Amino acid sequence: MTTSTNSPAQQPLPVDATSAALSARGVSKSYGRGDTAVRALHEISLDFERARFTAIMGPSGSGKSTLMHCLAGLDNIDAGRLWIGGTEITDLPDAELTRLRRERVGFVFQAFNLVPTLTAKQNITLPVTLAGTAVDEGWLQEISSSLGLLDRLSHRPHELSGGQQQRVAVARALLTRPDVIFGDEPTGNLDSATGAEVLSLLRRSCREMGRSIVMVTHDPVAAAYADRVVLLKDGALVGELERSSPEAILQALAKLGS
Template sequence: MDASQTTDPTTAPASPTAPSAPSAPAVSARGLFKTYGRGEAAVQALNGVDVDFAAGQFTAIMGPSGSGKSTLMHCLAGLDTADTGQIVLGGQEITGLGDADLTRLRRDRVGFVFQAFNLVPTLTAEQNILLPLELAGRKPDRAWFDSIVDTLGLKDRLSHKPHELSGGQQQRVAVARALLTRPDVVFGDEPTGNLDSTTGAEVLSLLRRSTREMGQTIIMVTHDPAAASYADRVVLLDDGRLVGEITSPTPDNVLAALAKLGVA
């Protein structure tokens, strides 16, 4: 496939890319609308979004500031609710779930990696990684734990507390915590935003490896074309609409697509 293959973000909405294997998408959305505020102050954050995210694929969501990318991710992850539309995650429709069910969904079936590492400062790296299972009253799969720790290069850092770790090591702990529950999807919200370029590249490489070697589905919001180039696919939003996509993204073709959307 040509590495520069894109759909023109200024013409028509993209058609979702089907996974190579005949399997259901990890996450799909149909007819998503979301408005914040009322009257003249109303802002339509999502305007009829239809999109699929293939299982075992690393997808980046990009667009201008205010395009709806963070709102889309928050709705897909059950952190926010759409006004209308349908979201299916791991074969379960999550639209309309109550607070208790959404809490269980986020705890058991979704992983999160944020720009802020969100580690508990008084806990060791190992305790931070195990925290979601502790809160759920579940025992860890030690073989899976060891595999993740080895893959992320954290074996010699498990007894360290966050202040004893570099920024990159802290984000690796956050990635390990997100992967430990074997979630249907890991959502990343600018996961390298607080890291220097070298450390950010390390973390992005680890996320990409988790799709290649662990079959993990990752959906990441980013503004950085270099970060997006680690993904298998980029979906482009503008004014709350899905307006294009890029397969086999590179920093150059992502930058060119964003330029067409008026992003300098």
């Protein structure tokens, strides 16, 4: 990531970076150059508390997916500073950033991203296997039991329902006990009942396992499972909601489009 040109006085460090799962200060990101440049993010400053579920919402093109990718260290930023836990990732070398993501960040995607030739257990443990570290079998059993997967661990993805496949993805994200789990439209390919089940599991991972969840979604019903909803428009932070109903979230989104 490129070094910010802003001075420390302009972009203060979080009061206690170790108390937050994620922190952003003055984060800006553009695509393209000159007259064709598109501003994706403009001076975003946010803290994401530990063990809280946050949804990121906004109209199409508001920058919500770009923000998630930058927070996770998947995309470079043009200016500002970023932390995961107490570790600043703004200029972290690629090898160290890859290791940090593997050990302290989990991902749950819309398309599940399971390897079809592997069993559910092998898919869950794949990141640990690739890292060459030992699987904590006790923790794996605890997660699998909590997510209702104990009798499905030997099954391959085509033998599982969509909801079960997404549970496997959630278990994979939880296995390394990450600081934060990012969800990119995690219920986008699920029916409403199965989606509600997965969202409940994510919320439980906050309350019972102490994980922090950051989810990008366009669905007010999904966002209502979150403790907090962050609203973006044209790449800028324009508001927040706390523990809101789908109706209140939909109304806030409608105001952004007006």
